[in-house]
Amino acid sequence: MSAQGRAGILIVDDTPFNIELLEGFLCQAYNVDTATCGEKALDIVGTSPPDLVILDIVMPGMDGFEVCRRLKADERTADIPVIFITALDDVAAEARGLELGAIDFITKPFNPAVVRARVANHIALREAARLREDVERIMRHDLKSPLTTVLSLPQLMLMDGNLTPPQRDMLQRIEDAGYTLLAMTNLSTTLFRMERDVYELRPEKMDLAAVARKVLTGFAETAEMRGIGLRLLVDGRDDGPSIPWMGEELLCHSMLANLVGNALDASPRREDVLVSLGARPEGGVRIDIVNRGDVAPELQGRFFEKYATAGKARGTGLGTYSARLIARAHGGDIEMKCGAGTVEVSVFLPA
Known part of the structure; x- marks a missing residue:
């Protein structure tokens, strides 16, 4: 103009x-x-x-x-x-x-x-x-300053050696929530560019296992309130090693947060949601998110489509859609299998 x-x-x-x-x-x-x-x-x-x-x-x-x-x-x-x-x-x-x-x-x-x-x-x-992009740009700019405080103050306070374990846990949750908000703040325009196939990925060395732990920490309280077990396995172990990988950490955090959040929403009470990370034999990384719920028949063939949702009063149908965009932007892909009371969403990331 x-x-x-x-x-x-x-x-x-x-x-x-x-x-x-x-x-x-x-x-x-x-x-x-x-x-x-x-x-x-x-x-x-x-x-x-x-x-x-x-x-x-x-x-x-x-x-x-x-x-x-x-x-x-x-x-x-x-x-x-x-x-x-x-x-x-x-x-x-x-x-x-x-x-x-x-x-x-x-x-x-x-x-x-x-x-x-x-x-x-x-x-x-x-x-x-x-206009939408301008408003979102202004919002992202204005939100980043308070988010920087949300992220930095817990890190400074955690340096205090006199904190009790519960206090450290609460500070860690605040920091993890800050990362989630930062990822959400950056995500909307990024997804729009991914849809247009014009997003330029800027991968950096990261630890996928550490990202998964942050995501699960952020959902720990929600899972506990719903009576759902939330477990992470890395290479088949609860205390598994790091998973070095080249990618965009905030995008991977958003992808996993969407998938874990969906799994929690679909899981019956007193059941477990299992997140498993490990190296693939052919190279790269596989991430599985498994819950004991079900997928409505009318949704099974459209699980990753935009706005596809069923049975969730506040569902937008964008969580799995954005997860697939992020996986594909990294050169990977994602799939869903369901049956016998189990839903398994698998993310395949390249070497």
């Missing part, structure tokens, strides 16, 4: 008459730039990104499909909406354009009212998404 409050539109078409028509439809409401070939369009987007691109498919040299593919492959331009224009009345061409990431399709000859309405709708959606 320009300083004057007008959105920028880039029209790309190799036919000057088409450009004149579209520019005439839109110039009163938007700042319009034009290009007659794919290469020029990419140059313009690279130097002055528009708010929306109207892109012809059939052009000599680089066609519209390739221009769209390059825009969506670049993290800096992937979120720019693309509307394809074409004279082709071809379902296959439309499907291909949408698969490449285009958000709409306009067929020649142009209807001025349709062009204006579709452009206005997508500009409004883009501005709404920007």
Whole structure:
């Protein structure tokens, strides 16, 4: 959006008459730039990104499909909406354009009212998404300062050698809750970028076993209140070794917290939830979360889909969905098996 409050539109078409028509439809409401070939369009987007691109498919040299593919492959331009224009009345061409990431399709000859309405709708959606991101960015910034205090003060207090074991346990729980809040604060925009396949992972050396212990510590009180046992095994042992791995610790914390939280919600009282970590024979790490509950038949085939939920009054259907996004962002995957009164969710992470 320009300083004057007008959105920028880039029209790309190799036919000057088409450009004149579209520019005439839109110039009163938007700042319009034009290009007659794919290469020029990419140059313009690279130097002055528009708010929306109207892109012809059939052009000599680089066609519209390739221009769209390059825009969506670049993290800096992937979120720019693309509307394809074409004279082709071809379902296959439309499907291909949408698969490449285009958000709409306009067929020649142009209807001025349709062009204006579709452009206005997508500009409004883009501005709404920007507003949401701005609000989330401000919230993350404002929350990090008090969260830093929540994380640092327990660490300083734990240095006191006169604390009793219960006091140390309470301080550790405060610190773990702080890490959970920090992970949640960072997660929303990260998941959005993962959905768009534009998230850039920044792995660092970490200990998966230590992350799992933090997660279970955070749920210990909830499990106790519900009469549910919560147990962690590392390489088959309660006091198992560390599990060194390269990944993003906060993301892994969020992934495990979602899965363990779901397992606790599904577990009957006086039963156990078991979390097991260990090396895979073929390399990498496997994490299993097992509970003695069940999965509704209508949910079994959609367990990791967005908004898929059943039987939970406050369920959003986002916990397992985000867990799968995080596992796949790390190059791994996740699956669920259920039967005979047992639900097992397994996360497979690469070496």
